[in-house]
Amino acid sequence: MTLGDFADDGLYRDITGFAQDTPAWVRHTAEVWTEAGILVFGALFVAAWWRSRRGDTRAFAIAVLAPVATAVAYVCSExxxxxxxxxxxxxxxxxxxxxxxxxxxxxxxxxxxxxxxxAGASAVALVLVRRAIVWLTVPLALLMAFSRVFVGVHYPHDVAAGLLLGALVAAAAVRLGVRPATRLAGALRGSTAPAVRWLTGPGPAAAAPPAAYAASHRRR
Known part of the structure; x- marks a missing residue:
């Protein structure tokens, strides 16, 4: 089955024609971004994991699920x-x-x-980790999707469908996986193995002793 009869050829020609008329630095930036954008999302996943190591177990589980949900979306796309x-x-x-x-x-x-x-899956998964970064992940995903048409390798409907597919699959994967992932993360955080402890982080309990210590001194 093909979508040739429904392809938005005119819009594709308009966007790629506009791309050819832009300055050289714009074209070069688009060519780099259309591939490097994936690395940016990868870096955001690492940052989300690192930050969640001192969060509660459920937050940590969602941060770990985020790249997994994105991988599931990619498989569905393929x-x-x-x-x-x-x-x-x-x-x-x-x-x-x-x-x-x-x-x-x-x-x-x-x-x-x-x-x-x-891009769509990464944007949604990262927002589920931390809602405040929606202002960053959504524009990045839209720019990455648009760049695929701008550089000429996709129709507009290809990227629109990709964004929607990624967002839906990521949201569903996180929702379905958060409970078992939270239980697994809780079990791993109870491990005495140094490598496991480093990967899962100390959790919010690490911040409790200083607070308790300060409270005890205030009572004296």
Whole structure:
């Protein structure tokens, strides 16, 4: 099955034509960001894990689940690709300007966008870890999705579907996995193995002794 008859060719031509008219530094930035954005989300996952090591067990479990949920979304995207087998627009759209990025080979299908799926899943999963960073993760995900069309390797509907798929799968995966993950994290935090203790962190109890100590001194 393909989506060729429904592809938004005109919008794709408009965006890629606009991309060709932008300054060279804009085109170069888009080419770098469209791939490096995944590394940025990876760094945010590491930061979320590190910060959660001193949080309660449920918060820690969600931080660990976040990249796992993103990986699940990626697998779902790959499965959908094999079912739709939509050709890349950089090869299929007549009259389009050359893509800024190298056009992936035939067999590396277009719908949905894996990059947009990862971006959507990462954005939602990180917000579930800490709601305050929604102002950062959502714009980053939208920029990453748009960049896939800008550099010419995806249709707009590819990235829209990828963002939606990633967001839904990540939210569902975290919701379904949070209880068993919290139980597992609690058990690991009770371990005496130094490596395990370092990975899971001390939890909020680490902050309790100083507070208790200060309270006892105030009573004297």
């Amino acid at each position: 499965l959908l690709k094999s079912g739709f087998t939509e050709e890349r627009p950089c090869r299929a759209v007549a009259g389009a300007v050359p893509s800024l990025a190298e056009c992936p080979p035939t067999g590396d299908w277009s719908f949905p966008s894996n990059h947009a799926t990862i």
